[in-house]
Amino acid sequence: MSSTWALGDFHRFAKTALGELGPQLVTACGVGPGMRVLDVGTGSGTVAIDAAWAGAEVVGTDISEQNFSDGRLEALAQGVEIDWIEADAQDLPFPDSSFDVITSSAGAIVAPRHQDVADEFVRVVRPGGTLGLIAWTRRSWICEILATLAYYAPPPPDALPPWLWSNRDHVLWLFGDRIATLEATTRSFRLTAPSPTHFIEFFETSFAPIQTAFADLLDHPERAAALHADLLDLAARSNLGAPGAPAEYLFEYELMRATATA
Numbered sequence: 001m002s003s004t005w006a007l008g009d010f011h012r013f014a015k016t017a018l019g020e021l022g023p024q025l026v027t028a029c030g031v032g033p034g035m036r037v038l039d040v041g042t043g044s045g046t047v048a049i050d051a052a053w054a055g056a057e058v059v060g061t062d063i064s065e066q067n068f069s070d071g072r073l074e075a076l077a078q079g080v081e082i083d084w085i086e087a088d089a090q091d092l093p094f095p096d097s098s099f100d101v102i103t104s105s106a107g108a109i110v111a112p113r114h115q116d117v118a119d120e121f122v123r124v125v126r127p128g129g130t131l132g133l134i135a136w137t138r139r140s141w142i143c144e145i146l147a148t149l150a151y152y153a154p155p156p157p158d159a160l161p162p163w164l165w166s167n168r169d170h171v172l173w174l175f176g177d178r179i180a181t182l183e184a185t186t187r188s189f190r191l192t193a194p195s196p197t198h199f200i201e202f203f204e205t206s207f208a209p210i211q212t213a214f215a216d217l218l219d220h221p222e223r224a225a226a227l228h229a230d231l232l233d234l235a236a237r238s239n240l241g242a243p244g245a246p247a248e249y250l251f252e253y254e255l256m257r258a259t260a261t262a
Helices: 010-017 021-028 048-053 065-078 114-124 141-152 162-166 168-178 196-206 208-216 221-238
Strands: 036-040 057-062 082-086 099-105 125-136 179-193 247-260
Touching (some): 010 065, 021 099, 021 247, 036 048, 036 114, 065 082, 141 208, 141 221, 162 168, 168 179, 179 196, 196 221, 208 221
Parallel strands (some): 057 082
Antiparallel strands (some): 179 247
């Protein structure tokens, strides 16, 4: 799992595709001074840095520590401190009730075992604490990409699709009576590029799962060429831009905020 996110340029991808999500999640969770916050699947810290700006004491975890170097530089440039710890969202290395707030912006949702993630979230948050999550919906561009990649690099047999986290009933089933409240809001934005080809070039050079898939196909050039062709076809079919205008792509997500049972 960690090797899947070790390639690419996650910081470049996050600055382009995830930059607006950090402030939204921090605000939704009411993060403020004196709080202890854990950001799971932090990548290069797009949420963690905003939480630190809000005055919180922040720990950022990610399954791939390669993402931390850019995050440390960004945090240094912004004058905030983050504690960076390599960890699996399905097995967090913290004692029970360690944090006031747990956040994850499209990070923990890619872990294959959703129940383990939910169990760890409610274990390490204090009673009455806040859980904040951003999850891509099935019709989001990111999930279309992941569905295309699954044909060439099938996920583990026990893996559930990330988009299930955007389903309120699924989240309620995972947490059960361990949460007292759950609020969910569907939001979206669009990213543009001069053309579908330019958009795929950006993803093929920055999005780790795509680079991992191509790396696995180094000895199978015909399949690698087929993957590239499928990605170009997906970009052409998913383009929401007007004819002759820049290409546009939908990034739809669910912003969820839950309160742990006291």
